[in-house]
Amino acid sequence: xxxxxxxxxxxxxxxxxxxxxxxxxxxxxxxxxxxxxxxxxxxxxxxxxxxxxxxxxxxxxxxxxxxxxxxxxxxxxxxxxxxxxxxxxxxxxxxxxxxxxxxxxxxxxxxxxxxxxxxxxxxxxxxxxxxxxxxxxxxxxxxxxxxxxxxxxxxxxxxxxxxxxxxxxxxxxxxxxxxxxxxxxxxxxxxxxxxxxxxxxxxxxxxxxxxxxxxxxxxxxxxxxxxxxxxxxxxxxxxx
Ligand SMILES: Nc1ncnc2c1ncn2[C@@H]1O[C@H](COP(=O)(O)OP(=O)(O)OP(=O)(O)O)[C@@H](O)[C@H]1O
Ligand SMILES: [Mg+2]
Numbered sequence: 701x702x703x704x705x706x707x708x709x710x711x712x713x714x715x716x717x718x719x720x721x722x723x724x725x726x727x728x729x730x731x732x733x734x735x736x737x738x739x740x741x742x743x744x745x746x747x748x749x750x751x752x753x754x755x756x757x758x759x760x761x762x763x764x765x766x767x768x769x770x771x772x773x774x775x776x777x778x779x780x781x782x783x784x785x786x787x788x789x790x791x792x793x794x795x796x797x798x799x800x801x802x803x804x805x806x807x808x809x810x811x812x813x814x815x816x817x818x819x820x821x822x823x824x825x826x827x828x829x830x831x832x833x834x835x836x837x838x839x840x841x842x843x844x845x846x847x848x849x850x851x852x853x854x855x856x857x858x859x860x861x862x863x864x865x866x867x868x869x870x871x872x873x874x875x876x877x878x879x880x881x882x883x884x885x886x887x888x889x890x891x892x893x894x895x896x897x898x899x900x901x902x903x904x905x906x907x908x909x910x911x912x913x914x915x916x917x918x919x920x921x922x923x924x925x926x927x928x929x930x931x932x933x934x935x936x937x938x939x940x
Contacts, residue, residue, distance in 0.1 A: 743856040745885060745912040749919065750821065752890040755782050757820055757919065758803060762812035765798045772798055775812070778938045780891065785913065786921045787930040790940030796923045797827050799940075800893050803921070823887035827895035827923070829876035833869040839879065845886035853882040857905050874900035881909070894922040898929060 757780040764774040773795030780786060788796050802808045803816065804824045832839075836854070840847040851864060857878045863871070868879060877899055884892060898906050906929070913920065913933050924930055930937070 744915070745853065745856055745908050747885050747892075747912060747916045747918050748888065749892070749916075750888055750890050752782055752817060752820065752919075754817060756780070757782060757817050757891050759815045760799075760803075760812070761815070763799075763802070763814055764811045765795055765802065766809045766811075773940055776938075776940070778936075780919065780921060782890075782919050783917065784919055784921075784936050785917070785933050786936045786938060787934035788921065788923045788938050788940070789930070794940040796940060797895050800824070800895050800921065800923065804893060817890075820891060821887075821889040822891045822893055823884045823889040825877075825880045825884050825892075825894040825897055827899070829873065829880060832871070832876045832879060833867060835867060836864055836879070839868065839883070840886075843883050843887065845883055850882055850886050853885055854878060857882060857908065858902070872900070874902060874905075877901055878905065885912075890919065892918055892920040892922075894920060894924075896923055896925065898924055898926050 759779045760776050763776045765772050765776075772793070773790075776795075776799060778786070788799060790796050798808055802810060802814060804822055805816075836851065837847055840850045851859075854864075855861075859875070859878070863875070868876065871879065877897065878901065881894070881897055884894065897909060901909070906926075910929060910932060922933075
């Protein structure tokens with residue numbers, strides 16, 4: 701004979717469980733619709749890139765990079781053509797940042813051929829933001845970008861006006877990255893090179909950035925560990 705007390709207890713427990721699942725689902729739906737609302741009310745970003753006079757911007761042929769005698773990566777081959785959105789993939793320490801720096805003209809020892817188109821202008825967002833200090837106006841002036849445009853972009857990326865008065869060394873890691881991205885969006889260049897642009901960046905701004913790249917289709921070479929972003933954005937993938 702079944703123990704009614706036991707079954708009753710089980711049934712009550714299951715009911716409670718299904719209620720709590722339902723509650724969680726409702727919370728998830730509410731969170732998602734709030735996110736969509738936030739995204740709708742967030743301003744969209746713009747980028748104006750310069751046209752280059754040739755379709756090929758740069759080319760790496762059998763490039764190997766060395767620190768001392770140690771090679772960090774070997775025989776890298778790829779080209780950057782106008783309109784490319786290239787994701788450079790590889791594990792930590794595989795030399796991704798080094799390749800970006802090399803393309804930006806940093807003095808890194810390498811073998812092979814690195815050809816950069818003549819007069820090619822590049823805007824670079826570094827992976828490391830730890831050195832960022834000083835005020836936003838001086839920073840804009842240092843890079844020769846329009847201060848009001850720069851600050852308008854930061855406002856779109858959810859900076860409050862109070863934040864504008866602070867020293868950048870007091871910014872959070874995500875805010876520092878936004879400073880670099882906003883400055884890069886102001887620079888009139890042929891090629892954008894971004895090293896881990898989404899590091900510490902909140903989900904709304906990630907979506908704004910993704911939307912921007914798909915809408916304005918600038919030529920860009922980037923490193924980003926967010927595989928969903930890479931999948932949505934990249935027209936070309938280079939694996940180290
Ligand atoms: N200035 C330097 N002097 C000596 N070694 C360096 C220097 N910069 C980088 N390295 C070394 O070269 C290797 C590649 O570094 P790099 O920063 O290019 O890798 P990465 O692919 O960008 O890695 P991560 O995904 O962690 O950013 C690492 O082992 C790093 O320690
Ligand atoms: Mg790196």
